[in-house]
Amino acid sequence: MALLSLTPFLSLAVFGLLATPAGFLHFRKSKLGLAPFVCILGLAIALVSTVWLGFTSPSPVSFGGFQVDLFTLFFSGVLLIVAIFVTIASLQYMREDPNKGPFFGLLLLSTLGMIVLAASMDLILLYVGWELMSIPTYALTAFRKKDPNSNEAAMKFFVLSALSSALIVYAISLIFGVTGSTGLTAIASSLSTAGPDVRPFGVLAIVLFIVGFGVKMAVVPFHMWIPDAFEGAPVTIGAFLAAGAKMAAFAAAFRVFIVGISAFNVDFYSTFAIVAVVTMSVGNVAALMQKSFTRLLAYSSIAQAGYILMALATPFTTTNVPLGLAGGLFHVLNYAILKTAAFVAAAAVATKLSVTDLNSFNGLSRRMPQTSLSIAVIFLGLAGVPPLNGFFSKVMLFTGSIYSPYSWGGYLALAALINSGFSMSYYGWVIKRMYFDEPGDESSIPEPRIYMAVLWVATILIFAIGLYPDPWIRLVQSAAAALVGSRGL
């Protein structure tokens, strides 16, 4: 029975291996090949089993360092939704590409790595998940082999990611040296009694973890690869990196810091608070100066990472409900939906106009009304306008920060709110371009149905979560409780 809880992982592994060879098979005359359908089938089985597991067996199932609890299932659900959106959008975006088999196969394997990250309670397994997630994304970023931008982006991404992996390995080895274990619960109990002689090594390990995860989470000052990678990669892979890989890195950081390191008497919360404020401010200010839509999305995603980081800056022992942590998880969900949809909209524009320069968005509402409407909704959601989904997660995050026992909690929330207000200047600016400016070319552009399907589903989700957030809040509260519970202290 316990093995059933591995269904999502097994489904991704099996279908991930099948997808590549399936790319050579075709329906009679269709150019599409079987690979995307194998991919969608694998993701759908994984998502359905994740949801089913979440409802039927909420108690954690542990296989040593591999734990399937509500936190795991929550992140699996989010990441699988992202992967499904990306896959469906890629059906259109990669239509002309001859190598669909490897593309969808790599996508599935990378997704598997992500959800393994969310399940890992052991640093070695965490590292395996980290690499399983990362290596396919390098290839996916460079998927347009003949496009120099794509290659440049992949190169930058690869070098920085390799650095981050190296730092994480170093941090793991330091932690192993200090505690003699790689299991997070064992680390926690060992760290809680750590003597002053090992303290410097523990602190160094924490710093290395922050930098290592920080590269993937794209926190300032390790964010420089993000705009180039998002711009150079195929646009749908941009969505996968922004909403998938980034959120998976957050899953890893939540596990490591909350389960493993929070027992250590080191104030990493203030560090995260400073990093959060710097990240959101730099992201928001830089976003205002961008001339390309994908780069604007990249900087906005940096700013959003700053908000989610506030969850790690909020100690969770203050109230019974770890409000900040739950808010952080809620924002992971909302951000993932919003950002994936934003990239799919960018893909729709890029497919039809072959540029994503912001000037090409002038008067877009008259040329592509559905795309423009969904971009407007997504941007208002990212800015945190009620009743859209981004609002409630921000409210929970910020309130959690005010609850913090640290006296700076209120200032952190105020800084975040001012940032949130400021971010409206570039979100509103794009809406202004789409709706108020005159298009250079009046001709209306047919909007690909597949993109529109994804965008409409996302838009409905954005409204639905925002209008009736209660079930989702309860979901993230139990996921947060599961995470805190997995400390086993």
Next chain:
Amino acid sequence: MIGLLSIAIFLPAVLAAPTFLLGRKNPKMAKILGVGTTAIVFAISILILVVFQYGQAGFQLSESLPWAGSFGLNYKVGIDGISLPLLMIATFLSLLSAAGSWDQITFRHAEYYALFLIFETGIIGVFTSLNLILFYLFWEIVLIPMFFFIGIWGGPRRKYASLKFLIFTYSGSAVMLFGFLALYAWTGTSAYPGGPSFDYDVLAARIPNLALPLQLAVAITTFAGFAVKLPIFPLHTWLPDAHVEAPAPVSVLLAGLLLKMGGYGLIRYNLLLFPKAVSVLWPYFTTIGLITMIYGASVALVARDIKRMIALTSVNHMGYVLLGAFTATVAGVSGAVFQMFSHGLAVGMLFLMSGYIHERTGTRNIDELKGLRGKMPQTVSLLFLASMAAMAVPGFANFISEYLVIQGALSVSYLFAIAIVAPALTVGYFLWMLRRVAMTPPEGPKNELHLHSILILVAFLVPLLIFGVYPPPILGSVIAPTVEKWVGTIVGLGAR
């Protein structure tokens, strides 16, 4: 339980969808559905007027539903004597503005009326919600349609004005939201049994126990949010741009209703929630109000564009609201509430009229409008009446409200006698405008408004004159009981 208030709030938003879908092919359908819906909502508000228990102080017609109970959020609405007058001008001005849009909005009708109805949902929600997050939700819902109104249907500088409006007010509300969240967190500790809450009544009961520095922090941050909307002197610069660029019926909504959100928020969520903080802060807030009054009037004096002049009138007149509210006297607060009611009507009429005049003459420049009575004799007489209302000539409701505000201010400190400069300046710029527009020799061929436009304008005057001559129905039996109850809780203001 779905009651009258919920119907009034959500009916427009629900009907926005058919308005948009049916109106896309057939603009006339959009107009009919848009104006029809606002008329139905106005009828519902009349019904609310009938079932309202007069002379009572508490919240009435209350409705409460759990919304996101896991986060202490409830859907709570209700009205009292402070919200009822504002609810009434919200539905009344929405109807008149929608009717005024019939002629004045000439393209993209389906989008316009759909957004209009969403705006109406937001504005009614702001005046009726009794939960801080619900209030914030409606507060922001108002913002988005207004951004599009100015940006799509506005004048030559519409893009600049709309973005400026959006960024100013959204930043203001972000700071305001901080105050709300801090209040939730600080009154949600174990010292307060019952768990954290965003409900107005729960918070009102808890705040007196909150430490003064925390009260001050929340009072100042929420003040910042409301002050941007009101607006106050240094934060008002979005207002002239937005009002001038917006199409005239939207200016009616802006000046008549959107500014009132700031005034209402100041009274409901600042003055009445933080008595202790107010007793420290009132000298600063009233001084800002005084400066805003006089500044608005002085700048209006030199405005060349009639619409800009009317816009600055609003800055001037909303200063009264700030001054009156933070005198924390019964006269001052009642005057502030009544001022919002009467100013909304007077300035709404002026804006709509400026739109009609612009449509007929092609100019809004005061100097170019000379001899207007030759072209539009009936409109000019209405302009006279509207200006008299805005000047607060006795007989119009504006006189009562401004008199009460100044009386309240003087009862606190004789230094507020300086406030009398503002009405003097107001009379000055209005008379000067009238001299140039109306009292010049008549010119040009007659080009009068349609009868229905005249009737829409006259409709604004009716409540102004009725309540100007006989205010007790609204002042005595609606506003005063509520204000007396609440102001009684504010004790120990410095000057008394």
